[in-house]
Amino acid sequence: MSDLKQDLARLKTAFDEAITEAMSSSAVEQLKVQFLGKKGEMTSILRGMGALSAEERPAAGQLANQVREHIEAKLESALTALKEKEKDLRLKHEKIDVTMPGVRQFQGARHPLTKVIDEICGIFLGLGFTIAEGPEVELDEYNFELLRIPEGHPARDTQDTFYITDKMVLRTQTSPVQIRVMKEQQPPIKIVCPGKVYRSDALDATHSPIFHQIEGLVVDKGVTMGDLVGSLQLFARQLFGEKTQIRLRPHHFPFTEPSCEVDITCWNCGGSGCRTCKGEGWIEVLGAGMVHPGVLRNCGIDPEVYSGFAFGIGVERTAMGRYGIDDIRNFYENDLRFLRQFR
Numbered sequence: 001m002s003d004l005k006q007d008l009a010r011l012k013t014a015f016d017e018a019i020t021e022a023m024s025s026s027a028v029e030q031l032k033v034q035f036l037g038k039k040g041e042m043t044s045i046l047r048g049m050g051a052l053s054a055e056e057r058p059a060a061g062q063l064a065n066q067v068r069e070h071i072e073a074k075l076e077s078a079l080t081a082l083k084e085k086e087k088d089l090r091l092k093h094e095k096i097d098v099t100m101p102g103v104r105q106f107q108g109a110r111h112p113l114t115k116v117i118d119e120i121c122g123i124f125l126g127l128g129f130t131i132a133e134g135p136e137v138e139l140d141e142y143n144f145e146l147l148r149i150p151e152g153h154p155a156r157d158t159q160d161t162f163y164i165t166d167k168m169v170l171r172t173q174t175s176p177v178q179i180r181v182m183k184e185q186q187p188p189i190k191i192v193c194p195g196k197v198y199r200s201d202a203l204d205a206t207h208s209p210i211f212h213q214i215e216g217l218v219v220d221k222g223v224t225m226g227d228l229v230g231s232l233q234l235f236a237r238q239l240f241g242e243k244t245q246i247r248l249r250p251h252h253f254p255f256t257e258p259s260c261e262v263d264i265t266c267w268n269c270g271g272s273g274c275r276t277c278k279g280e281g282w283i284e285v286l287g288a289g290m291v292h293p294g295v296l297r298n299c300g301i302d303p304e305v306y307s308g309f310a311f312g313i314g315v316e317r318t319a320m321g322r323y324g325i326d327d328i329r330n331f332y333e334n335d336l337r338f339l340r341q342f343r
């Protein structure tokens with residue numbers, strides 16, 4: 001009995017010392033396990049109860065209970081006090097000083113190519129066009145054949161085009177979107193098709209294997225070359241300024257007849273000649289023409305009833321001219337020093 005009494009007294013003293021040194025609620029939780037847990041010190045002392053006589057047991061049990069209650073009460077009050085203290089400390093840390101100057105966040109901005117695409121599409125939306133999109137992996141049939149670019153045509157050379165299979169390519173132009181729309185829908189059609197296109201070109205200052213185009217297509221009854229010229233004139237003035245003039249030069253494309261290349265008066269010198277326009281006064285911006293009757297027929301549209309015009313604009317070239325960028329690679333390298341200039 002006296003052994004057990006001593007053990008309990010030692011336990012109480014050890015606990016009282018330990019609890020005064022516990023500085024956090026987690027330390028108090030640990031003491032609870034150490035002293036009162038299933039494998040704790042109290043349990044191992046109480047195991048000794050079995051050796052006591054029946055007369056000794058009640059007094060020993062009472063003493064053990066007193067010590068246990070003492071420990072439990074102290075644990076409880078220490079835990080409450082420490083938790084309160086910890087909460088105060090946390091609140092103090094989390095307090096925000098609203099008078100402190102803010103941290104400036106870098107705001108993202110649209111990529112210069114996206115800006116030019118949005119601007120060009122915006123102009124045509126204003127003219128009543130809608131936007132049409134299509135897949136970048138395209139059927140050879142839609143990218144070439146139905147656009148009157150037959151097998152053996154130099155544009156289909158593996159040197160110029162990425163082939164996925166014999167019948168499938170990475171589209172070299174956004175024209176197959178026009179094919180898709182014309183095959184699905186009878187006129188009137190009035191669309192612009194923005195998107196990525198692919199050519200098997202080596203990357204240099206003016207060439208990239210991936211670039212962006214915006215093509216436009218109008219098909220309806222009685223559409224003439226005059227409508228094409230009027231639309232492009234309006235577009236050029238909105239994009240490059242009110243005084244901009246356009247000039248058409250005869251050209252050849254397989255999918256339009258007649259075809260032309262379109263120049264605008266230089267945005268830098270206004271036509272008198274400077275370095276930007278290499279002294280010409282004019283800058284080539286797009287290709288256009290009247291949709292070839294064969295293309296209409298290929299898509300199930302009767303060329304005796306309907307006619308149309310189409311045009312294609314290179315986005316990179318337009319953006320380079322617009323912002324005075326001399327190397328196409330700047331658009332794709334994700335250099336923040338370059339991109340931040342367009343915020």
Ligand SMILES: [Zn+2]
Pocket residue numbers: 266267268269270271272273274275276277278279281282
């Ligand atoms: Zn010029």
